[in-house]
Amino acid sequence: MTPWIVKTLWLIPALPMLAAGLSALAPQRCRKFSASLAIGSMVIAFALSVCALRQSILCGEGARDVFNFEWLRFAAGDPGILKLGWVLDPLTAVMLVMVTFVGLLIFIYSVGYMAHDENFTRFFTFLSLFAAAMLGIIIANSLLLLFMSWELVGLSSYLLIGFWYHKPSAAAAAKKAFITTRIGDVFFFLGIMWLYHETGTLLFYDDGAGCMEQSSLAKMVAQTTGIGMAVSTAIGLLIFAGAAGKSGQVPLHVWLPDAMEGPTPVSALIHAATMVAAGVFLVARVYPLMGAHADGGATETVALQVVTWIGAITAVFAASIAVAQNDIKRILAYSTVSQLGYMMMGLGVGGVAVGMFHLITHAFFKALLFMGAGSVIHGCHEEQDIRYMGGIRKFMPVTFLTYAVGMAALAGVIPLAGFWSKDAILHSANGWSISQVPFYLGVTGAFLTAFYMTRQVAFVFFGDYRKGQRADVHSSDAHDKKTKTPHIVAYKEGHPHESPAVMTVPLVILAVCTIALGFVGTPAWPWFQSFLGEHHGAGFSRDVIELMVISSVIVFGGLVLGRRLYGRKSVQRADEPDVLEKLPLGMHTWFARKYGIDELYEMTVIRFNAWFARACAFLDEWVWGSAVLLVSYLTSGLGWVSDAFDKFVINLGFDQGCHGVTRGGKLMSRLQDGRVQNYLRVIGVALVVLVLFLIWGGGK
Numbered sequence: 135m136t137p138w139i140v141k142t143l144w145l146i147p148a149l150p151m152l153a154a155g156l157s158a159l160a161p162q163r164c165r166k167f168s169a170s171l172a173i174g175s176m177v178i179a180f181a182l183s184v185c186a187l188r189q190s191i192l193c194g195e196g197a198r199d200v201f202n203f204e205w206l207r208f209a210a211g212d213p214g215i216l217k218l219g220w221v222l223d224p225l226t227a228v229m230l231v232m233v234t235f236v237g238l239l240i241f242i243y244s245v246g247y248m249a250h251d252e253n254f255t256r257f258f259t260f261l262s263l264f265a266a267a268m269l270g271i272i273i274a275n276s277l278l279l280l281f282m283s284w285e286l287v288g289l290s291s292y293l294l295i296g297f298w299y300h301k302p303s304a305a306a307a308a309k310k311a312f313i314t315t316r317i318g319d320v321f322f323f324l325g326i327m328w329l330y331h332e333t334g335t336l337l338f339y340d341d342g343a344g345c346m347e348q349s350s351l352a353k354m355v356a357q358t359t360g361i362g363m364a365v366s367t368a369i370g371l372l373i374f375a376g377a378a379g380k381s382g383q384v385p386l387h388v389w390l391p392d393a394m395e396g397p398t399p400v401s402a403l404i405h406a407a408t409m410v411a412a413g414v415f416l417v418a419r420v421y422p423l424m425g426a427h428a429d430g431g432a433t434e435t436v437a438l439q440v441v442t443w444i445g446a447i448t449a450v451f452a453a454s455i456a457v458a459q460n461d462i463k464r465i466l467a468y469s470t471v472s473q474l475g476y477m478m479m480g481l482g483v484g485g486v487a488v489g490m491f492h493l494i495t496h497a498f499f500k501a502l503l504f505m506g507a508g509s510v511i512h513g514c515h516e517e518q519d520i521r522y523m524g525g526i527r528k529f530m531p532v533t534f535l536t537y538a539v540g541m542a543a544l545a546g547v548i549p550l551a552g553f554w555s556k557d558a559i560l561h562s563a564n565g566w567s568i569s570q571v572p573f574y575l576g577v578t579g580a581f582l583t584a585f586y587m588t589r590q591v592a593f594v595f596f597g598d599y600r601k602g603q604r605a606d607v608h609s610s611d612a613h614d615k616k617t618k619t620p621h622i623v624a625y626k627e628g629h630p631h632e633s634p635a636v637m638t639v640p641l642v643i644l645a646v647c648t649i650a651l652g653f654v655g656t657p658a659w660p661w662f663q664s665f666l667g668e669h670h671g672a673g674f675s676r677d678v679i680e681l682m683v684i685s686s687v688i689v690f691g692g693l694v695l696g697r698r699l700y701g702r703k704s705v706q707r708a709d710e711p712d713v714l715e716k717l718p719l720g721m722h723t724w725f726a727r728k729y730g731i732d733e734l735y736e737m738t739v740i741r742f743n744a745w746f747a748r749a750c751a752f753l754d755e756w757v758w759g760s761a762v763l764l765v766s767y768l769t770s771g772l773g774w775v776s777d778a779f780d781k782f783v784i785n786l787g788f789d790q791g792c793h794g795v796t797r798g799g800k801l802m803s804r805l806q807d808g809r810v811q812n813y814l815r816v817i818g819v820a821l822v823v824l825v826l827f828l829i830w831g832g833g834k
Contacts, residue, residue, distance in 0.1 A: 139182070139189050140199040143220045146182050146230060147269035147283070149175040154262035160255060168255040169245050172262045176238040179269065183230035190227035196667030198223040200275050200339050217337055221275035224666045225418060225490065229272045232494050233408060236501050237265050239640040243505050244399040246636035247512060251397075257297060261403070264290035268408040271415065277326055277336040277345070280419070284322075284380070284412065288315050291409050295396040307395040314389040318379020325372030329423075332357070332365060338419065346419075351426040363436065370424035370437035374417060381413025381474045384448045388732055391467040398508030401463055402501045405470040414477045414493050417441060418486045438482045439568060445478025446563075446572035451729075453582035457589065458714060458725035461518050462507045465590050469544060470500060472579055476559050479572055484562030487663040491655045492559055494662075495551035498651055499543035502644035506537035509637055510594060513630040520593035524705065527595040529630040534595050536641040541591055543648045545584040546689045548682070551652030553689075556580065558655065561681050580685065581692045588696025597705050599629060 153175035157168040190197065202219030241261065248257050267290055270283030296308025330336050333350040335343060342349060354366035377383075382390035390410065394401055404410060417424065424437040452471035459465045473496050481489035511518055513530050527534035543552035560580070563573040632638070655662040657678050674682075699713045714722045724730070 136201060137189055137199060137222075139185050140201050140220075140222045142182070143186065143201070143222055143273050146179045146186075146234070146273060147266045149179050149266075150262040150269065151266035154259050154266060157255060157259040157262060162253065162255050165254045168258045169241075172258040173238065173241045173245075175262060176234055176241050176265065179265075180231070180234035180238055183227075183234045186222055187227040187231050190222060190224050191665070195664055196224065198339060200337075202275060202337060202340060216278070217276065217335070217340070218279045219275040219337060219340075220273040220279075221339060222273075225415075225486065226272055228490070228494060228662075228665070229411075229415060230269065232497050233265070233268055233272065233411075236497050236644075237268075237403065237408070239643060240399050240402050240501065240505070241265075243402070243508070243637050243640045244397075246634050247399055247508055248397060253297070257294075257397070260290055260293045260297065261399070264294060264403060264408065268412065271412055275338050277329065277338065277420075280416070281323070281326060284376075284416075285319070287380075287409055287412060288312060288319070291315075291393070291404060294400040294404070295393045297396055297400065301395065304395040307389075307392040311389040311393050314386055315379045318376045318386055321372045322376025322379075325369045325376070328365075328372065329369050332369070346422045351422060354423075355426050364426075366423055366426045367435060367437045370420065370435075371440060373420055374424070374437065374441060377413035377416045378444065379413070380416070381410050381478070382448075382471045383413070383444050383475065383478060384451055385731070387448065387452065387471050388735065390471055391464050391728075394461065394463040394467050398463065398504060398511060401467070402504035402508070405467060405500060405504060410470060410474055411493055411497065414474065414481065414489060417478065417481050418490055421481070421486050434568060440482075441478050442482030442563075442566070442568075442572055445475045445480075445482060446575040448472065448475030449479060449579040450575045450582070451475075453579045453586065455725055455728050457582060457586040458712070458722050460521055462510060462520050462523075462590065462594065463504070463518060465520075465586060466500070466503050466507060469503075469583065469586070472583065473500065473544070476556060476576065476579070479563060479576060480559040483566040483572065484559060485668050487666040487668040488558050488562050490666065491662050492555035495543070495555040495648075495651055495655075498644055499540045499550075499552055499648040502536060502540035502641060502648055503544065505637070505641055505644070506533055506540060509533040509633040509641065510537075510630075512633050512637070515630075520590060521705070521709075522600050523594045524597040525595070525599045526630055529599075530632045532632060532638045533641065536638075536645040537595070538591065539645040539648055541587045543652075545587050545693065546580055546685065547693075548686055549652065551648050551650075553685070554652040554656050557682060557685050560685055561678060564677075564681060577684070577688055581688045584689045584692025585696045588693050589700050592696065592700035593705060596701060600705070600707065 150172070153171040156171055160167055189199075193199070199222045200219055201221075202217050205216050205218045207215050241258075244257070244261065248254050251257060264287065267283045267286035271280050271287065274280035274283060292308045292312040295311050296304050298304045299308070326336065329345055332354050333345040335345055335350075337344045338346040340347070344350065351366060354369065355364050357365040359365060359368050379386040390405070393404055396404070424441070425435055427435050449472050452468045452475065456465050456468035456472065459468060473492070477489045477492050477496070479489075480492055509530065510523070510526060510533060513533065514523060514526070517523060539550070543550040546553045546556045560573060560576050563576050564570070566572060653659065657674050712722065714725070716722075727733075
């Protein structure tokens with residue numbers, strides 16, 4: 135018998151969706167109504183998610199319950215039926231609890247952060263729609279239902295990133311995010327169609343007939359494409375392209391840092407628990423397909439190798455860019471790209487449990503960091519450049535302490551959650567049979583992470599407050615009218631201030647979770663891995679301890695280097711050159727300019743697209759337009775000829791014929807005028823003619 139929570143699992147995304155619909159109909163002045171509706175829906179969704187987690191735990195490790203239903207038939211009497219459904223398994227359960235819990239804290243935090251925004255009600259409408267779409271992805275047992283929710287996530291992210299649409303940068307960032315992720319989604323959609331063609335179903339699990347179950351997988355593994363690749367691998371790579379776009383993997387990462395143009399709660403929601411996690415979750419959901427191997431293996435397929443290499447490259451690539459950024463949110467954005475690379479690498483080298491463990495822990499400490507950054511921005515009167523901060527810890531102690539916890543977890547300081555999840559990835563990468571390069575890339579990324587987070591904390595929280603130095607001393611307003619000497623114009627806002635409790639309480643809760651969460655996946659007690667159905671060796675074996683030591687030394691080295699360069703002598707002026715500018719070969723410039731990837735795309739893809747658009751416009755106007763004009767002229771000419779032929783040939787001949795018939799009719803009508811005397815005259819004349827004929831004939 136199907137448990138009640140499985141049958142009602144649809145309520146979890148439906149509640150935020152209902153809240154979004156009602157808020158959309160409410161006037162802008164109904165701020166409390168909209169916020170209460172959104173938060174209330176997330177509270178109930180979280181309670182149902184906890185029930186789902188409890189049910190999954192009671193059912194045992196790796197247990198799965200599905201509820202499928204007929205959505206439509208292709209035609210009457212046709213056996214083709216398309217089904218949708220939802221699934222409750224450990225993967226679904228942990229994701230539901232994480233998304234609803236972190237999302238709820240972000241919703242509460244948003245009440246304080248967006249308190250003075252005139253579009254407060256609209257913001258919570260979009261926020262609820264976003265949460266509903268992400269929860270729909272999680273519960274889906276159908277790739278079609280997942281894709282529907284996937285596209286809703288793309289729509290709502292577009293609306294939220296461009297929420298302050300009056301800013302050109304926000305509008306441009308929203309379009310960039312939407313278009314870039316659509317590139318991956320095109321390949322994702324092709325993979326869906328190909329998968330349906332091969333299996334006849336898009337249900338993941340359907341009593342042995344699902345597309346992720348053995349019968350379908352065996353069929354796809356046995357078939358090959360024209361280049362010798364297994365069909366399962368080709369479909370897996372197409373689906374991974376969609377995941378790479380949504381999770382900001384190289385080369386589709388360019389949208390994610392620009393998404394910082396949205397309000398900070400949006401950054402926390404997108405970059406922590408929801409949108410960017412969707413791609414990693416998708417790979418975990420279709421992992422049986424990507425790991426399917428002809429000889430029964432599931433760790434070294436081409437698809438998983440691609441996932442591993444892309445993830446490892448992304449981890450180091452984004453981390454190196456983060457070391458030279460000055461926007462507090464942009465540093466965290468590139469950090470997110472890097473950590474998503476670690477998750478993908480974990481999926482490739484270690485399996486679902488390894489990658490998902492880092493996803494869950496990252497959701498908490500990265501949400502903490504983004505919300506902490508939002509608190510700093512709020513307290514510093516909307517300042518985001520870390521060079522114009524400094525000394526914030528004295529004014530915002532709660533924000534500082536909670537941010538320090540998140541920073542330590544992201545850097546991988548033992549015993550916080552980030553250490554255990556990242557260490558599990560490095561341990562799996564160290565034992566990967568294909569190559570050791572991803573392991574070394576992962577270690578390099580860990581060092582860079584510790585370094586750039588130390589740099590950020592030193593700039594923001596230590597030293598003296600530097601925002602008053604932002605004024606331009608060369609402007610006319612920066613000169614005293616009496617002395618005519620330049621001076622620094624102080625900001626009216628004064629010193630930073632701590633954020634209200636509605637913003638700091640969620641920070642404290644997330645900090646506590648960040649400290650405690652990692653212990654459910656330590657080598658001593660790998661409960662999380664076991665719950666997801668993967669049994670990893672428990673206990674602190676020698677190789678585990680050695681790797682822990684190496685990892686800790688690497689992290690400590692990054693912290694020490696960051697402290698040495700930025701902490702021992704605090705920054706005094708905002709315009710001081712960064713010490714990294716002394717790096718050889720212009721490395722700092724490459725990091726600061728993000729390796730010129732945006733410019734490269736501008737010169738190649740975007741320029742080609744613009745050229746192609748102009749070419750299409752030229753073809754449309756001068757080639758196809760001219761052809762259409764020529765055809766129209768020919769048609770008009772033929773019409774004129776046809777009209778002339780009709781008037782002067784057809785009509786004229788017909789008219790003349792009609793006149794002749796009329797005249798003949800008139801002549802014949804005279805013979806039938808009804809006058810007897812005329813008939814007698816005719817008879818008389820005829821008799822005379824007859825007599826003459828007879829006489830003439832008889833004489834001969």
